[in-house]
Amino acid sequence: MIGKMRRRRLRDLSIVQNTPNSEEGNNEQQTVVGSSNVPETLDEPEEFQTESGGTCRVRGRMLLRDLYDLDPVERVKERFALEVSDDYIKKALGKRWRDNKSTLKKQYFKKDISLEEKLRNVPPRMLRYQWEDAVRFWNSKKGEDRERVGTSSSQKQKFTHTAGSRSFASVAEAEEVKSGQKVGRLQLFEITHRKKDGSPMTSEAGEIMEKLKEKKAEYEAIALSDSSVNLENIDNRIITEVLDLERYGRIAQMQANTVEKIAEVQRKYEELQQQLRAEAAEREAAAAAKEAEARAMCSYEELKLEKVAILLIMQFYLLK
Numbered sequence: 001m002i003g004k005m006r007r008r009r010l011r012d013l014s015i016v017q018n019t020p021n022s023e024e025g026n027n028e029q030q031t032v033v034g035s036s037n038v039p040e041t042l043d044e045p046e047e048f049q050t051e052s053g054g055t056c057r058v059r060g061r062m063l064l065r066d067l068y069d070l071d072p073v074e075r076v077k078e079r080f081a082l083e084v085s086d087d088y089i090k091k092a093l094g095k096r097w098r099d100n101k102s103t104l105k106k107q108y109f110k111k112d113i114s115l116e117e118k119l120r121n122v123p124p125r126m127l128r129y130q131w132e133d134a135v136r137f138w139n140s141k142k143g144e145d146r147e148r149v150g151t152s153s154s155q156k157q158k159f160t161h162t163a164g165s166r167s168f169a170s171v172a173e174a175e176e177v178k179s180g181q182k183v184g185r186l187q188l189f190e191i192t193h194r195k196k197d198g199s200p201m202t203s204e205a206g207e208i209m210e211k212l213k214e215k216k217a218e219y220e221a222i223a224l225s226d227s228s229v230n231l232e233n234i235d236n237r238i239i240t241e242v243l244d245l246e247r248y249g250r251i252a253q254m255q256a257n258t259v260e261k262i263a264e265v266q267r268k269y270e271e272l273q274q275q276l277r278a279e280a281a282e283r284e285a286a287a288a289a290k291e292a293e294a295r296a297m298c299s300y301e302e303l304k305l306e307k308v309a310i311l312l313i314m315q316f317y318l319l320k
């Protein structure tokens with residue numbers, strides 16, 4: 001009988017168990033399952049209803065039955081206080097989804113067959129409608145353009161390395177354990193950018209390795225005559241000088257061209273401002289000339305009126 005199954009003792013576990021239906025003052029109470037400080041429980045444990053409709057034991061020893069009664073998501077979420085980052089889960093799921101989609105496309109999406117044959121070639125454990133949606137997208141112009149952009153971007157990568165998913169730090173540590181010597185950045189670059197046969201991953205990587213060697217020989221020659229040169233940090237300096245030039249040289253040139261264009265636009269803007277100011281001054285001068293001419297005309301008319309008035313007055317006195 002399920003109710004009389006033997007209870008397994010949990011040893012050396014640090015799983016934190018929530019008690020969601022406890023009293024209001026004890027809402028934050030948690031118990032460490034398997035530890036020596038587990039509180040005594042009642043003979044008749046209480047149960048509460050979960051959002052999915054299942055029930056969960058809130059006091060007493062935890063049984064496997066209690067977990068299986070829960071919804072798969074709530075199994076952990078409701079019963080245990082586990083700090084899980086949703087962002088991390090979403091990123092991990094997204095990466096697994098993209099990797100799986102890429103694998104399916106390589107294995108089952110053949111370009112040299114008709115669309116009907118592609119639609120019929122459904123991978124195992126995949127629903128037909130999902131496969132048909134994916135095939136129609138890959139076969140569309142938008143899907144082909146996206147694939148072309150991705151292929152072009154991959155071909156432009158200069159620094160393809162052989163570390164895979166391992167970090168450079170773990171690669172360096174493994175090499176130090178193997179050789180018993182400290183691995184510098186120059187040596188690490190060669191380790192992570194060479195194939196198993198010892199050849200460089202790409203021709204660009206080979207050229208960079210040669211530049212790194214030349215730069216190191218140059219600094220070592222300088223150090224022979226100049227005691228102020230510190231060879232302890234020489235790898236970092238060489239890596240910075242060579243790789244920054246390779247990675248950001250074109251960007252620096254683009255920035256220089258952009259600065260020149262900005263200066264040219266600024267110069268043209270200033271010329272236009274000067275031209276506008278000159279035209280405004282000409283308009284003001286023309287307006288002032290017209291105003292002066294109008295004033296002169298007014299003065300002339302006033303003078304004529306004064307003369308006429310004087311003549312009329314003289315005639316009036318003569319007639320008397």
